[in-house]
């Protein structure tokens with residue numbers, strides 16, 4: 079079982095309450111799509127944030143998520159199908175499927191092989207719309223506790239995307255404020271994006287909580303919309 083899957087599954091039911099930023103991210107991402115794609119593939123579809131924000135009629139929506147618990151919660155009907163798979167499963171992209179767009183909101187940061195994933199996506203869709211958390215998420219926490227971010231930098235993401243897509247992008251920084259530090263660190267655990275923080279010893283965690291200078295957490299998300307390169 080993937081580590082990521084475990085983290086998200088554990089909090090599947092309380093997840094919606096803890097996903098304030100992800101909700102904002104998916105709304106902004108869907109607003110960046112300037113046409114009405116009919117065949118949609120959503121990678122890391124979670125509990126259905128993307129589908130909830132799609133406000134046009136479409137023919138087919140397929141959500142892919144590695145967490146069975148998330149798949150159970152995601153809305154389904156005759157146009158909306160959910161498959162409990164990793165989006166890195168090659169079979170998804172080898173079935174002669176064709177989508178108008180591949181969307182992914184707050185999920186691709188967990189990809190193990192970005193290059194392969196983007197190559198696969200470019201085989202099945204003309205268009206893309208991605209929102210991806212970058213390594214500048216929890217940046218001060220990582221600095222204080224000498225941890226490396228477990229997720230990709232915006233440079234790595236852009237370099238890999240550039241091979242397969244023409245796109246425009248925007249980087250957005252979020253600050254999520256908390257009443258106190260205990261609440262803040264509880265949020266990190268429950269949000270399912272605790273990356274690296276769990277590996278800390280108890281005394282290091284205590285030090286971190288003491289020395290963390292802000293009453294907010296930092297997040298960075300890169301938004302990109304584009305289309306596949308013709309002669310890649």
Ligand SMILES: C[S@@+](CC[C@H](N)C(=O)[O-])C[C@H]1O[C@@H](n2cnc3c(N)ncnc32)[C@H](O)[C@@H]1O
Pocket residue numbers: 082083086097100101104121122123124125126127128142143144145148163164165166182183184185188189
């Ligand atoms: C932060 S949630 C975002 C969910 C949803 N897209 C949203 O915007 O709220 C990330 C999702 O990606 C899923 N995920 C992580 N790695 C995955 C993988 N390799 N394949 C499929 N889903 C994955 C997790 O199970 C989780 O549901």
